[in-house]
Amino acid sequence: MSERADVTNNIDLLLEALPVHITAAIQASTLDPDDLLEIVMDLGRLPEARYRNEERFLSDREVTQDEIDYVIERIGVFGEDNRAGIPRTLHRISAIRNRRGTVIGLTCRVGRAIFGTVTIIRDLVETGKSILLLGKPGTGKTTLLRETARVLAEEFRKRVVIVDTSNEIAGDGDIPHPGIGRARRMQVPRPAEQHAVMIEAVENHMPEVIVIDEIGTELEAMAARTIAERGVQLVGTAHGNTLDNLMINPTLSDLVGGIQAVTLGDEEARRRGTQKTVLERKAPPTFDILIEIESWDSVTVYDDVAAAVDAILRGEDPPAELRSRDADGVVHVETVQRELINAPALGRRILPTRGGGERGASSGSGSERFAGPRRERGAAASSANGPTQRIFPFGVSRNRLETAIERLRVPAVIVRDMKDATLVMTLKNYYRQSAQRLKQAEEHGVPVYVLRNNTITQMERQLAQVFNLRLAEEDERGEGENRRSNGSEVIEDAMVELENAINQVMSGERNAVELAPRSSYIRRLQHQMADRYNLRSESRGDDPNRRVKIYR
Incomplete structure (x- = not known):
């Protein structure tokens, strides 16, 4: 289906309200008048025409107060929103005022x-x-x-x-x-x-x-x-x-x-x-x-x-x-x-709560003992071995697990039924509450991995171990790397604490929550996360006890 677009802009009525030399400059322009968006007149600056893809000065003379008043006399009355128009046209003239209320700038938008x-x-x-x-x-x-x-x-x-x-x-x-x-x-x-x-x-x-x-x-x-x-x-x-x-x-x-x-x-x-x-x-x-x-x-x-x-x-x-x-x-x-x-x-769209950390008996060593560095997004996973794993997340965030799989680029898919899984990932609380169901999975030869908490970092570490990923950074890791790993754990604990607090405030369980004292970098992350959930936050106290408080 097609339809012709006809344009009605009454631009001549707008030009009549402008000073003569500005009108003449617009009419003499080689640019398409249908692309003209607005004319800007600010006191003490050169008048300017803004087109769809270009801006152009209209004079080498600065705008005077008399010229601004000249336009005001030829248009409608400004309302509380500092907007005026020209009768029976769609043009909009917006005013900029000084502290005394005098108009010292105009934006004349072409209405079509x-x-x-x-x-x-x-x-x-x-x-x-x-x-x-x-x-x-x-x-x-x-x-x-x-x-x-x-x-x-x-x-x-x-x-x-x-x-x-x-x-x-x-x-x-x-x-x-x-x-x-x-x-x-x-x-x-x-x-x-x-x-x-x-x-x-x-x-x-x-x-x-x-x-x-x-x-x-x-x-x-x-x-x-x-x-x-x-x-x-x-x-x-x-x-x-x-x-x-x-x-x-x-x-x-x-x-x-x-x-x-x-x-x-x-x-x-x-x-x-x-x-x-x-x-x-x-x-x-x-x-x-x-x-x-x-x-x-x-x-x-x-x-x-x-x-x-x-x-x-x-x-x-x-x-x-x-x-x-x-x-x-x-x-x-x-x-x-x-x-x-x-x-x-x-x-x-999911607020995780904190979980403990160990892995099911049939799955070997605990995931908390895996100390490999976090894999960056887009890193190659050419060392991933084995067939495609079908993972059933039992109480684990599917969205975060999908992100972890994508980051590591391992051959894995998420299934919605435990009977289709080749391995199960869960959290400590779920492992305790549903021991019988998970035990049946283990009896059928399906390993159950119990994560320390419901974070992408933990999921990436467990996936790396499942697929025998050998990262070059592991061989180079020394005391400095261990310090960085501990730093990551501090940030992770701080954000889990924050997410629990967000849970309590948004559910109405508590009106406000003060978090544990943290470094300025972590406090900044906490402020950003609170803002994402439309909650207010403020830092209180002095270092080293300065901490974030969140509330509605």
């Missing part, structure tokens, strides 16, 4: 109504499901939002109401820009009142579709959920570039269902092959479909937000569609398994 941009997601719009658009500034979120509102109102004859906070969707002035078609527009007096206007639109005007730009606060996220629960289709944009970003944003994560820590029973944790505390989606998403916008001609689509969020929380790559539009306007759709962009930020 581009007819045809909705082609790339038209089939999704037709479903009637709620759609959330994400993307960096300048990728065309608002342009696509405006065109979606027009298509729904004119072609599908739906009752569409636009909640317009900064008049970016329907333009400045009381009469909306024709780019929104038959859709109606409700202006928001102050940005802080956007959530109230969203609810008012539903209660007073019986819309079938609500269009919202820049959902950015918790109140707006709550209002969006209220609207969705009333059966109204939502089409909106939010602050954030990707689904991963949105999930770890405590203010807006409710738009995709929210995230909560859940404590599993022993049997359920064993069945899943995870620890007892995991992160799960809290509620149905407010938006059914999420679209990450790279540009007008390239988007990534998650047509089932609930399934995508659940996959990420399990540490899996969520299925997605990569859509692109070629020069002829033809849309190409490709199903992809997208890599997790922010996997560390969600800690692979």
Whole structure:
């Protein structure tokens, strides 16, 4: 399917509001005016035009206060968000003020109504499901939002109401820009009142579709959920570039269902092959479909937000569609398994608890006696010997075990049934609690390895021993290497302590936890991990007793 993209920008009205010499410079430019994004005028600096792929000065004269005032007199009134416009256009003029409130800088963004941009997601719009658009500034979120509102109102004859906070969707002035078609527009007096206007639109005007730009606060996220629960289709944009970003944003994560820590029973944790505390989606998403916008001609689509969020929380790559539009306007759709962009930020979605360390009787020497150095990602494993091992993780994190296998590049796969395994990996607590079941595995000749704790380091060490990996570093290891190994153990113990504390705070068991005194390097790691789980942290006390406290 193809569709022509027509551009309406009313750029002549913007140029009329600029000083004459700046207007003349833009008109004389050899660059394509359709690529002009914004004009910047800062007091005491050269005026500048920013195009899609280039920036260019417009004069050798510095901008004066009189020239800034000249523009202000020819545009609309600035609101509380320091944005103004030109009536019946989509242009946006944003102000920079000094401490006295005087405007000393202007950013004049060119607004465009581009007819045809909705082609790339038209089939999704037709479903009637709620759609959330994400993307960096300048990728065309608002342009696509405006065109979606027009298509729904004119072609599908739906009752569409636009909640317009900064008049970016329907333009400045009381009469909306024709780019929104038959859709109606409700202006928001102050940005802080956007959530109230969203609810008012539903209660007073019986819309079938609500269009919202820049959902950015918790109140707006709550209002969006209220609207969705009333059966109204939502089409909106939010602050954030990707689904991963949105999930770890405590203010807006409710738009995709929210995230909560859940404590599993022993049997359920064993069945899943995870620890007892995991992160799960809290509620149905407010938006059914999420679209990450790279540009007008390239988007990534998650047509089932609930399934995508659940996959990420399990540490899996969520299925997605990569859509692109070629020069002829033809849309190409490709199903992809997208890599997790922010996997560390969600800690692979599993909060491990500390375990002890020894190995089952039939498996030889204990894994804690293996002192080989940790293998770096991408290192060759040409010394791995033997056939492919089928590993059943009994209470051991599958995601971490997969990472360890990938790092060492050993011939191993993870199986979901113990009867298919050639070896079992478990933790000390599980070995004690399920001794009979594990003993049966040993009686059938399946060795059981009991790890000291549920960390990638321990898994890599055990795998290296299973596959008889002989690393060159082992032969060179001396007293210095032993010191480094002990240092790794200290870091590992500190992070396990932190993960246990995160468990307690997120589950509500404790309001705050103070950790043991650590070095500045380890404290920095602990602060970073706490931040990834949206918890607060601070360092307390003086060295050598300085320690980290974490709390909600």
